[in-house]
Amino acid sequence: MAEAKAKKPEASGGEAPLRLTPELVAFIDEWREKPGNLIMVLHKVQSVYRYIPRTIAFEVAERLGIPLAKIYGVVTFYHLFKLQQPGRHQIAVCMGTACYLKGGQDLIQEFENLLGVGLNTVSADGEFSVESVRCVGCCGLAPVLTVDGETFGKVTKEQLPDILAKYRGA
Amino acid sequence: MKKIKLEINGIDVAVEPGASILEAAEQVNVRIPRLCFHPDLPAWAACGICVVQVEGLSKMLRACATPAEEGMRIVTHNPEIYQVRKSVIELILSTHPNDCLQCPRNGNCELQQLAADFGIREVSYEHRVAELPVDDTTNAIILNPEKCVKCGRCAIVCQQMQGVWALEFLGRGEHTRIAPTADVSLGDSPCIKCGQCSAHCPVGAIYEKSDAQRVWRALQDPEVFTAVQIAPAVRVAIGEAFGFEPGELLTGKTYTALRRLGFDAVFDTNFAADLTIMEEAAEFVERFAHGHGELPLISSCCPAWTDYMEKFAPDFIPNFSTAKSPHAMCGAMAKTYFAEKRGIDPARIFMVSVMPCTAKKFEISRSEEMFASGHQDVDVSITTRELARMIKACGMDFPNLPDEDCDSILGGYSGAGTIFGATGGVMEAALRTAAHLVTRRELEDVNFMDVRGLEGVKEARVEVAGKEVRVAVAHWMANIETVLDRVRAARRAGTELPYHFIEVMACRGGCVGGGGQPYGADDDVRRRRAAGLYKDDATSAKRCSHLNPYVQQLYAEFLGAPLSAKAHRLLHTDYRPRPTYRFEDASV
Numbered sequence: 076m077a078e079a080k081a082k083k084p085e086a087s088g089g090e091a092p093l094r095l096t097p098e099l100v101a102f103i104d105e106w107r108e109k110p111g112n113l114i115m116v117l118h119k120v121q122s123v124y125r126y127i128p129r130t131i132a133f134e135v136a137e138r139l140g141i142p143l144a145k146i147y148g149v150v151t152f153y154h155l156f157k158l159q160q161p162g163r164h165q166i167a168v169c170m171g172t173a174c175y176l177k178g179g180q181d182l183i184q185e186f187e188n189l190l191g192v193g194l195n196t197v198s199a200d201g202e203f204s205v206e207s208v209r210c211v212g213c214c215g216l217a218p219v220l221t222v223d224g225e226t227f228g229k230v231t232k233e234q235l236p237d238i239l240a241k242y243r244g245a
Numbered sequence: 246m247k248k249i250k251l252e253i254n255g256i257d258v259a260v261e262p263g264a265s266i267l268e269a270a271e272q273v274n275v276r277i278p279r280l281c282f283h284p285d286l287p288a289w290a291a292c293g294i295c296v297v298q299v300e301g302l303s304k305m306l307r308a309c310a311t312p313a314e315e316g317m318r319i320v321t322h323n324p325e326i327y328q329v330r331k332s333v334i335e336l337i338l339s340t341h342p343n344d345c346l347q348c349p350r351n352g353n354c355e356l357q358q359l360a361a362d363f364g365i366r367e368v369s370y371e372h373r374v375a376e377l378p379v380d381d382t383t384n385a386i387i388l389n390p391e392k393c394v395k396c397g398r399c400a401i402v403c404q405q406m407q408g409v410w411a412l413e414f415l416g417r418g419e420h421t422r423i424a425p426t427a428d429v430s431l432g433d434s435p436c437i438k439c440g441q442c443s444a445h446c447p448v449g450a451i452y453e454k455s456d457a458q459r460v461w462r463a464l465q466d467p468e469v470f471t472a473v474q475i476a477p478a479v480r481v482a483i484g485e486a487f488g489f490e491p492g493e494l495l496t497g498k499t500y501t502a503l504r505r506l507g508f509d510a511v512f513d514t515n516f517a518a519d520l521t522i523m524e525e526a527a528e529f530v531e532r533f534a535h536g537h538g539e540l541p542l543i544s545s546c547c548p549a550w551t552d553y554m555e556k557f558a559p560d561f562i563p564n565f566s567t568a569k570s571p572h573a574m575c576g577a578m579a580k581t582y583f584a585e586k587r588g589i590d591p592a593r594i595f596m597v598s599v600m601p602c603t604a605k606k607f608e609i610s611r612s613e614e615m616f617a618s619g620h621q622d623v624d625v626s627i628t629t630r631e632l633a634r635m636i637k638a639c640g641m642d643f644p645n646l647p648d649e650d651c652d653s654i655l656g657g658y659s660g661a662g663t664i665f666g667a668t669g670g671v672m673e674a675a676l677r678t679a680a681h682l683v684t685r686r687e688l689e690d691v692n693f694m695d696v697r698g699l700e701g702v703k704e705a706r707v708e709v710a711g712k713e714v715r716v717a718v719a720h721w722m723a724n725i726e727t728v729l730d731r732v733r734a735a736r737r738a739g740t741e742l743p744y745h746f747i748e749v750m751a752c753r754g755g756c757v758g759g760g761g762q763p764y765g766a767d768d769d770v771r772r773r774r775a776a777g778l779y780k781d782d783a784t785s786a787k788r789c790s791h792l793n794p795y796v797q798q799l800y801a802e803f804l805g806a807p808l809s810a811k812a813h814r815l816l817h818t819d820y821r822p823r824p825t826y827r828f829e830d831a832s833v
Binding site: 152 | 426
């Protein structure tokens with residue numbers, strides 16, 4: 076069985092594509108020969124764009140000398156990686172056992188009422204997207220949600236408009 | 246190396262180090278039930294049906310992925326193991342559509358066979374089939390992910406055997422699916438249409454796009470003149486669908502069956518393979534002896550390979566033989582030379598090619614050169630599997646059909662034409678004629694044994710008129726990069742080229758192992774099919790393309806000489822770089 080060779084992917088069509096930033100190029104070059112580099116690079120890419128844009132995935136594949144398919148295999152395996160651009164502020168509602176029992180689903184429903192869109196969809200103004208996550212590790216504060224990594228505990232649905240207001244336009 | 250001794254079902258066996266329990270069990274005449282395992286591929290241990298018990302271990306082990314160890318005492322079957330396997334099969338069936346009667350794999354599905362062997366009469370689990378769309382965006386292969394059992398064979402074949410990476414495992418857990426990546430369809434993916442995924446799929450999740458209905462319609466239309474041609478590799482494999490052993494040479498019966506299906510003319514792609522060699526050998530001599538054109542010359546009769554090259558190795562476009570593949574040449578000759586001679590309007594001719602290949606379905610309209618006659622030169626390409634079904638649907642007693650001859654003037658072939666169907670065959674055929682072109686003498690020994698066989702990359706040095714010709718033969722696509730990289734390295738270093746002539750076929754074993762051949766091919770089957778072709782060659786009256794009297798007649802009456810302007814117009818094509826992925830990027 077021959078070793079799979081790196082394939083140079085090329086895209087055709089489309090508008091002017093997103094390109095890797097010089098910072099990302101330098102990061103990829105630094106990691107190119109290191110084991111486990113793909114996950115590290117994808118984390119970095121997502122920290123810049125908040126998701127993994129398709130044209131960027133092509134460039135990463137080319138720079139790392141790996142097939143594009145491998146990148147998608149990894150990106151779709153881990154829930155953390157996103158292929159669609161999320162809202163400017165990312166809300167994560169915990170649906171671990173404790174939060175689930177304490178009404179996590181009610182929070183998700185209320186966000187849908189307030190934002191007009193359900194889970195994993197960006198609100199019309201591009202400000203927010205809501206996802207449900209498994210245990211964030213502070214069950215004593217259930218129900219819990221995070222916005223851009225900031226944690227809110229013992230949340231009631233009445234508090235949600237204030238929480239959104241804090242981030243909207245910020 | 247010292248053999249490993251173990252005990253299977255109380256019987257002592259000894260195996261080579263590294264052998265799996267599954268392989269060891271074959272020595273005690275046990276074929277452990279399996280679904281995901283395939284001898285071409287590394288064990289993936291996805292399905293869990295091949296579990297066995299090992300003394301001293303409480304959990305069962307998967308026989309495909311567990312190496313035999315010294316002193317192991319293994320039980321391959323007992324009521325407990327039977328029950329576990331049966332549960333696994335039921336679990337798979339619980340997520341699998343129940344439409345076996347309409348399935349393209351009805352009658353030769355590996356899951357259906359397991360369910361039959363285990364006497365599954367009911368499934369204890371809720372029946373839940375994920376709703377996923379069918380991808381029929383190529384004109385060769387169809388993906389139906391609802392049927393997928395996630396054995397992984399197709400993805401591993403596509404990635405490791407073929408080096409294409411058109412398919413990948415996406416998602417995880419019960420949502421895992423196998424599909425092209427980057428949100429593109431198969432038609433916009435790097436897929437080269439070789440169909441090895443379909444040849445390895447145990448169920449009906451990946452299969453050839455059937456064009457048999459179009460053939461039936463043409464056969465029914467009295468206004469249409471139906472012509473058909475069969476590829477070299479078809480004649481040594483079609484018998485498998487009718488109980489023959491692999492490799493049984495059934496040229497005459499296949500001609501008879503085609504005629505009785507209603508075809509007005511029965512041609513043979515082997516004839517056109519001789520024609521391809523006339524052009525390709527002339528091209529080689531032009532480049533090798535006269536310095537006109539790039540070396541190494543690279544064979545181009547495999548459409549999956551040309552697709553691969555255009556996508557992944559466009560730097561080799563100038564090296565490609567511009568000679569069309571045999572079936573394309575046959576189509577062009579049928580609608581020009583044959584039509585003229587027989588006084589038939591070429592617009593009335595419907596040309597069907599029966600191929601061991603799924604990529605031929607793509608090739609027949611891949612570029613404008615495929616319309617050289619002024620019409621589509623080959624109207625429909627069907628696989629060996631599709632032809633076998635057509636013959637069965639007619640109720641023909643294929644094994645007892647008499648042998649008939651094909652129709653001249655596009656039928657008679659030499660031994661060189663027939664070996665096109667095996668890896669190394671194009672090279673050998675070309676060398677036979679190239680030697681003649683240079684020396685104007687016939688070879689005493691036409692056998693080039695070094696280029697035969699199933700090794701992934703074969704290299705040889707042969708002498709033609711006192712000059713050394715270095716050749717390489719690669720098959721099963723992932724092997725080609727090694728060969729190309731050697732050429733690239735020599736170019737960069739400015740050193741002498743490692744090869745003058747390279748033959749590539751995308752499928753393991755060449756066309757005998759093609760993606761459209763009867764199911765169940767492994768290396769043993771490929772070897773036997775190839776042996777059938779080499780026997781056909783060895784017993785042929787003429788063994789070199791240039792000695793084929795019909796080919797000589799074609800040049801004398803119609804084409805002039807190899808590489809003439811007319812030959813170029815009708816028998817040659819060209820290549821262009823193509824993107825691996827095609828999409829409109831809406832996400833930017």
